[in-house]
Amino acid sequence: MERINSQWRRKLLRSSSVILLAVAWEWGARMHFVSDFLLPSLSSVLVRLFDDLVSGDLLIGLGLTLVRTFAGFSMAAVAGVVIGVTIARFRLVRWFFDPVVSVGNPCPKIAFLPIFILWFGVFDWSKIAMVAFSSVFPVVVATWAATENVDKYLIWSAQSLGVSRRALLWQIVLPSAMPEVFTGLQIALPISLIVVIICEMTMGGEGLGGSMMTSMRFADSPGVFSGIVAIAIVGSILVKLMEIVRRRLLVWHQESA
């Protein structure tokens, strides 16, 4: 009996924690424990978010950010998978890319942003190139590992059943590598989003990151906070979307069971 009570208590504590936090935020702001500037009330942030949504400003910014994110991400995804597979397949390619990936991975690629601005100008292409450059690494690493580590017993079984080289790649190796490759994509997408936001913050203009920096410069704290809320929501929606796609795509995978 006591065990059941404590389980309920824990459930209650968990769900109320976020609500309590929200309430504390609202109350604390209204009581002016800190100035309105530092911590605008939750209600004012939500109102602001709603206003921006209605006026269309939010959707424009959101749209721009998402377009840049997906443009860069899809480039990174395609390039990354292709490179990853060819690395696993051809010794020469592997020899070339191994140190590039191994040295490049831990480098903060965002430092290259001014270089991309120099090369591609101050509009969208530099942002998209930056995103692609940053996001391609996790995709390459995941695809390479996945393709190379395909269970050799799977391959030997297929070969003894008389499958051709080409069919081996497309029908055995790639499907087998899919889960891990997709995991790499799931890692790369949030990276794409973050990089777009940072680029927008640095370079200004429209987009969620840009409007947040503008709000900051005008000391418009509800604007800054509503930007954070918007980005957080977008971030979690993207992650959830990827999970749904994964379940659909990898229906056969035992994890999805």
Place this chain on the structure above:
Amino acid sequence: MSNDVASVAPPAPQAERRVAKLRLNSDNFVIRYLPLVLLAILWEIAPRVHIVDPSELPPLSAVAKAWVGLLMDGDLWTNGTSSFFNWFFGLGGAIIIGVPLGVTMARFAVVEDIASPVVKALYPMPKSALIPVMILWLGLGAGSKIASIGMSCLLPVILSAYNGARGVDHTLIWSARSCGANERDVLWEVVLPSALPEILAGIRNAVAISFIVLVASELLVGQRGLGYLISFLGEGGVYDAMFAVVVTVSALGFFADRAYLYFMRRTLVWRE
């Protein structure tokens, strides 16, 4: 990486195979990093023969020269130390707070119930989005950068400490209890060492994140730091020096990761 698909192909003729092995044997340090040397050579030649525009990609020698210039002027040093200061306290704070928090969350239900929903809510948010808030609160100087780095690194550290501590094999704890260990012993002598591999892996992740947030925040605002220096040189059109600093920052990120890996392997020597 021995399960490579190419290795199950029918064997190539003898001579070709021997040459292939010699050329691409990655156990040899020189051969392994040769592609980078080739790329460096390409970097030097391509701008010089105008395959690429040298005003957009200065030749490697010009970049190296600019680098030495920055070093002599002291610019590299002053900005470097400023960056290091921000990085050290940001990352350090995240580790000092995050590890105990993650472990206590795993061991004590009360802490988990309070902290876990907050952690879960914050997880999908791109942490760099917090940078403007930190600037709003803490100004344009070091404070906002340290806070940005700290906040960005905190979550991965907490999560890995939590997962590490949760994943302790219960038979290890039971064996310790049967040997006479009390709750405190179990925490320090079983849970922490058991969680250490995962904690160290999470910190490695945090190191990479710390570099990214450091550079991003310095590119955005401020008057000091390597990120600021890159942006300043870029705006001033001094591209060879700009490239020099970008390479420096990249190298720092790379060596920090390698040094950490070395430390990690030494500490976890019992893993085979």
Place this chain on the structure above:
Amino acid sequence: MGAGISFGQVSHTYRPPRGRPVLALDGVSLDVGEREFVALLGPSGCGKSTLLYLLGGFLPCEAGSISVGGHPVTGPGPDRGVVFQNFALFPWKTVRQNVLYGLEKQRLPKAEREKRAQELIDLVHLSGFEDSYPSQLSGGMKQRVAIARTLAIDPQTLLMDEPFGALDAQTRTLMHEELLAIMRRTPKTVVFVTHDVREAVYLADRVAVMTARPGRVKEIVDTHPSNGSRADFIHTREYTDKVDYLWNLVRDEAIRAQEERD
């Protein structure tokens, strides 16, 4: 130096965080005499390991009573040493450090600790491997370290949860002989969980057969070799008869356990 164990109508309900509670044990009563070697035999899921964990004090006993040497069990302790199937060695400690662990808890003087640890390492034939890490050892060696660590603190009772289950058949046979040799030197009360009928008959004085979930004691069979010697026991007709008899008891329960799963 052993202690009598008494299980009185022990029941246990397993409550997973999600899903319905499951009755794992239903009124198990069993007495184990001092220095007796009793095997708990039964199909997967019959609760034999659960019973062992209750005895070890790792799970709280909510219904029924468990006492060791007349005292009720309230928690884990050095009087009941435990050996697990997965060895449960501290991977970050060397062989010597693992064996020393319990001794350190007992606050013995350093010289004595070291001496005792070395004795035990020699006893289980691992001399020379004192400074190796568990990741460098084979399965059989790891289990020997686990046994050495448990025996180091000289518990009155030994709890063994399918300790040889993760070993290959040959190593397992060798370990049986080693265990019997150790028991001859330092007799203890042993409760040994297994699903292997032959192993149970070979090692134990008595075998308690458990039913499929919820676990109860179905029957207790005496497995002392009648001529008192275990050395040739395995070749005798008596052994084979006992194994057959027990297998028939277990077989029904094993089928029932299968059906419940499907």
